[in-house]
Every structure is written in C-alpha cells, then in structure tokens.
Amino acid sequence: MKLLKRAPLRTLAALALFALAMPQTALAIGTEAGTTISNTASVSYSLGAVSQRPVESSPSGNSVAGTGNGTATTFLVDNKVNLVTAELVAAATQAGPGQTNTVFAFNVSNTGNTVQDYTVVASNFAVGDTVNLGGLLTDDMDVTITAVAVDTSGDNAYGAGDTTTAGNSAVISNLSPSTAGTDSNITVFVLATVPISAVDGSVAVVGLNATTFDAGGGGITSSNAGDVWDTTTVQVVFADGAGSDDVALNGDYSARGAYVAAAALLTVTKSADVISDPFTTTGNPKAIPGAVIEYTVEINNSGTAAADSVILTDVLPATLGAPVTITGGTSSAYNSTTNTVTIDFGTIGAGAATATATIRAVIQ
Amino acid sequence: MKRITLMTLCSMVLLLSVPVTGFAQEKGHIELKSIAEIELETTDDKGERVWVRSPAEKAFPGDEIIFTTTYTNISEERADNVAITNPIPEQITYRADSAEGQGAVVTFSVDGGRTFDKPENLRVTGEDGRERPARPSEYTHIRWLLQGALPPGREGTVSFRGIIK
Numbered sequence: 131m132k133l134l135k136r137a138p139l140r141t142l143a144a145l146a147l148f149a150l151a152m153p154q155t156a157l158a159i160g161t162e163a164g165t166t167i168s169n170t171a172s173v174s175y176s177l178g179a180v181s182q183r184p185v186e187s188s189p190s191g192n193s194v195a196g197t198g199n200g201t202a203t204t205f206l207v208d209n210k211v212n213l214v215t216a217e218l219v220a221a222a223t224q225a226g227p228g229q230t231n232t233v234f235a236f237n238v239s240n241t242g243n244t245v246q247d248y249t250v251v252a253s254n255f256a257v258g259d260t261v262n263l264g265g266l267l268t269d270d271m272d273v274t275i276t277a278v279a280v281d282t283s284g285d286n287a288y289g290a291g292d293t294t295t296a297g298n299s300a301v302i303s304n305l306s307p308s309t310a311g312t313d314s315n316i317t318v319f320v321l322a323t324v325p326i327s328a329v330d331g332s333v334a335v336v337g338l339n340a341t342t343f344d345a346g347g348g349g350i351t352s353s354n355a356g357d358v359w360d361t362t363t364v365q366v367v368f369a370d371g372a373g374s375d376d377v378a379l380n381g382d383y384s385a386r387g388a389y390v391a392a393a394a395l396l397t398v399t400k401s402a403d404v405i406s407d408p409f410t411t412t413g414n415p416k417a418i419p420g421a422v423i424e425y426t427v428e429i430n431n432s433g434t435a436a437a438d439s440v441i442l443t444d445v446l447p448a449t450l451g452a453p454v455t456i457t458g459g460t461s462s463a464y465n466s467t468t469n470t471v472t473i474d475f476g477t478i479g480a481g482a483a484t485a486t487a488t489i490r491a492v493i494q
Numbered sequence: 495m496k497r498i499t500l501m502t503l504c505s506m507v508l509l510l511s512v513p514v515t516g517f518a519q520e521k522g523h524i525e526l527k528s529i530a531e532i533e534l535e536t537t538d539d540k541g542e543r544v545w546v547r548s549p550a551e552k553a554f555p556g557d558e559i560i561f562t563t564t565y566t567n568i569s570e571e572r573a574d575n576v577a578i579t580n581p582i583p584e585q586i587t588y589r590a591d592s593a594e595g596q597g598a599v600v601t602f603s604v605d606g607g608r609t610f611d612k613p614e615n616l617r618v619t620g621e622d623g624r625e626r627p628a629r630p631s632e633y634t635h636i637r638w639l640l641q642g643a644l645p646p647g648r649e650g651t652v653s654f655r656g657i658i659k
C-alpha cells in the first residue's frame with residue numbers, strides 16, 4: 131500500500147473547467163453491477179530513428195511487442211444496494227368507519243445499480259406512534275391490514291389490474307435500478323379496514339418496510355468492510371439510508387403513512403313549545419288539554435363526513451293526538467298504531483350542517 | 495478414409511498445441527504494466543487525513559478509479575520517442591486535469607485516437623452542429639509523450655483518474 135496525500139487542485143481555473151465538464155446526462159445513466167471495465171495502455175517508441183512495434187500493457191507487466199499481446203486490466207462494477215420507500219402523497223387517507231379496502235399508497239425506488247426483488251411488509255402501529263404527513267398525526271385507533279398490492283398496471287391507482295396479495299406482505303419482482311434509465315420505482319398499496327367504532331378524526335398510523343432480495347428472490351448480504359476488493363466478483367454493499375423504522379446500511383427502507391377516520395358526528399336537539407291553547411287568545415298560551423304543542427328537532431352534523439340516509443324516529447306520547455303538521459325533511463310519515471313519526475332527512479352535509487323539523491300535536 | 499480423419503485430428507491437435515509463445519512473441523524493449531485502483535480516505539497515526547491508494551473498496555457508479563501505467567525499458571538500448579497511449583474505457587468519464595506523468599507531455603483525443611492535441615485545441619461538433627471546445631468528459635484517449643530518451647533500465651509511471659458512469 132502506498133500512502134500519499136491527495137494532490138490539491140492546481141488552480142481555480144482547473145476547478146472551473148471541471149465544473150463545466152460535468153455533463154448533466156452522465157449521472158442519469160449509471161453502470162450496472164457486473165459490468166466489466168477494461169483498460170489497456172500501449173507504448174510506441176523508436177530506437178534511434180527506427181520505429182518499433184508497439185507494446186501493450188498487462189496487469190502484471192507485458193513486454194511482448196505487437197498488437198494483441200497485452201492483457202486488459204479489468205474489474206467488475208459491484209452491486210450497490212440502495213432503495214427508498216416513501217409515501218406516494220404526503221397526506222393521510224380519509225376513510226369512513228367500517229370502510230374496507232381503504233388504500234394508503236407507498237412508493238419503493240431502486241436507487242442502486244442492479245435489478246432487485248423486494249419484499250414489502252405492512253404494519254399497523256401502536257397508539258401514541260406518530261407520522262408527519264403535512265402535520266403531525268398521532269395514532270389512536272387500529273386498522274386491520276387485509277392485503278398488500280403492487281401497482282403492476284403502473285397507474286398509481288389501486289385497481290383490478292394490480293397484483294394483490296392477501297395478508298400484510300407482497301413481493302416486488304425485478305425492479306430495475308435507477309442507473310438503467312428506465313422506470314426504477316413502483317407504487318405499493320396497503321389495503322385496510324377501518325373499525326366501525328372509529329370516531330371522527332381518529333388516526334391509524336401504518337408503515338411499509340421494503341427488504342432487498344436478489345432478482346429471483348434469493349437473500350442478499352453485504353460484503354464485510356474487511357473484505358478486500360475482488361476485481362473478479364460482483365460484491366455487494368448496502369448503501370441505503372435509515373427509513374422511518376429501520377437503520378441505515380441494512381438493505382431495508384421503511385416509511386409511515388396514516389388513515390384518518392372521516393365520520394359524521396350528529397347531535398340531536400329537541401325542544402317543546404306551546405303554540406296556542408283554546409282559552410288564551412292573547413299573551414302566553416299554556417299546556418292545557420286542547421293546546422297545540424310544537425316539537426322542534428334539530429340535527430347538526432359537526433363531523434368531517436356527510437351523513438347519508440338520516441331518518442328521525444319520534445314516538446309521540448300517548449297523551450298527544452295524531453300530529454297536526456309535520457315540516458322538514460324530504461318526506462315524513464305517521465304510524466297511528468305505534469304513535470310514531472318518521473322524518474327522512476336524506477343527506478346532512480359535513481361541517482356543521484343543520485337540518486330542522488317540527489311536529490305539531492294537540493294535548494288530549 | 496478413417497486414416498485420413500485420424501491424420502486430420504492429429505494435425506489439429508498439433509495446431510492447438512503450438513504454444514502461444516510462438517513466433518509472434520517477439521520481445522519488445524519496453525515492459526508496460528497497467529493497474530486500476532481506488533483511493534480511500536483514512537487517518538494516519540498522527541491524526542492527519544490521508545488518502546490510501548489500494549484495491550480495498552468496492553467499485554460503484556460515481557466512484558473514482560486511478561489507472562496507473564508503469565513503463566520500464568528492459569532492453570540494453572535507449573528508446574526514443576516513447577509515447578504511451580491509453581484509450582479511456584467507455585464506462586469511465588475522464589476527470590479533468592487528472593492525467594499525470596513526470597517528464598511527459600500529455601495530449602488527448604476526441605476522435606477515437608486518430609488525432610491528439612492539448613485540451614485548449616480540442617474541438618467537437620455540438621448537437622447544434624456548431625464547433626465548440628471539447629469537454630474532458632468527451633476525451634476518448636490520452637497520450638503521454640516522454641520528453642527525451644528512455645535509457646536502459648529506466649522506469650516511470652503515468653496515470654489518470656476517471657469516474658465510473
């Protein structure tokens with residue numbers, strides 16, 4: 131081994147020249163692992179004025195004159211394993227309570243220089259775990275992960291054309307490296323069921339960890355740092371960074387995502403008022419037999435999801451007669467056998483929307 | 495017929511057994527040795543950062559490789575007009591100003607080794623069809639022309655650096 135200090139760059143001009151010399155396109159295409167890089171130098175010379183046959187180089191030294199008598203000095207480009215897992219969009223997936231096959235999308239990129247397989251495993255995080263998706267979200271519910279799908283259709287949207295594997299893991303096969311200049315990343319969908327008990331704004335943090343495998347599925351291990359460079363074999367080095375839940379240089383990369391429950395949150399308020407009685411013509415009527423009572427029912431949705439098919443059921447007291455008038459809702463009905471009023475409100479929108487109905491009946 | 499076949503076979507074996515060190519093995523006057531290395535940054539016993547040149551790392555895109563060619567005059571005669579030519583491997587981008595060689599004039603080629611010149615004189619035709627100065631990344635060959643004769647027994651090195659594409 132020769133010890134030497136790196137020679138400083140001679141002039142600023144040389145530096146400037148170097149900066150100009152770096153072509154933008156050269157970094158986009160890289161050399162794939164397993165590529166042999168060969169180099170042969172040759173020397174021409176003369177003895178006096180007589181030109182001699184050139185001599186080519188060899189790794190150990192060649193002096194046999196003539197083209198083709200040298201041996202190329204070669205080495206193989208090694209396998210730099212590098213990958214990144216990230217959320218496809220930095221936003222939580224909104225899902226209603228009880229919703230199945232709700233999708234959070236991750237993206238796995240092969241940033242190394244070899245075609246690789248990856249096993250991706252999805253997980254549900256514990257209460258208190260956090261993720262930052264345009265704002266900090268703290269886990270306070272659990273989703274059930276039902277399947278993991280690989281975006282084989284390549285449209286970044288989950289659909290029938292994608293390869294779906296039940297359970298919490300899937301395999302990405304033959305993902306090209308970024309150095310090949312082709313598509314080097316693929317989207318992975320985590321499919322989950324939100325619990326029916328989820329309340330509006332509940333957060334479930336989920337994660338996806340990708341582990342590198344040889345193309346074809348074989349396990350892959352990094353060469354030890356102590357291994358000397360072997361110019362004749364493709365050696366493996368893990369060059370990946372630390373993801374959300376894995377350490378650097380382990381061939382894994384993880385990221386977190388989240389589901390946020392978008393539920394309707396209905397508040398029902400009912401008040402009663404006396405509209406008239408048969409004896410008080412001016413002033414304040416009282417609740418005496420023959421008086422008309424008006425019930426006002428207010429339904430307020432303060433949740434983040436619209437409530438559909440909202441039906442109010444109100445059993446009137448037996449001491450009241452059949453309703454005189456019913457207002458509000460899209461339709462209403464009265465069942466005299468059960469003394470029940472039903473009012474169909476249809477959809478009540480999200481964000482403090484209010485629907486009101488009134489029922490008037492006479493005290494018997 | 496059988497005999498002829500056998501004869502043919504024999505001559506084939508004979509042909510194959512002609513040693514590669516046959517008549518073509520005329521020994522030249524200069525021995526040329528070429529190696530490829532990688533530099534590693536490390537700290538020496540004095541705590542100073544030094545670069546250790548050794549084949550002890552892996553080779554990846556973006557890594558810098560040092561190609562060193564050692565020339566030795568192994569004859570009893572003086573060699574004149576010694577010129578060492580090294581084509582830059584196609585997966586390697588030449589690093590500007592990295593070609594070194596004591597007592598040698600370094601020139602480059604941008605036309606596959608047909609012509610050589612100093613960097614300031616090298617021109618290529620750009621994508622717009624107009625001539626412009628060549629970039630070091632466009633060099634295809636490097637030539638070191640030794641100034642003065644190479645006496646018997648004298649050894650020297652020339653080198654350059656390149657980045658794996």
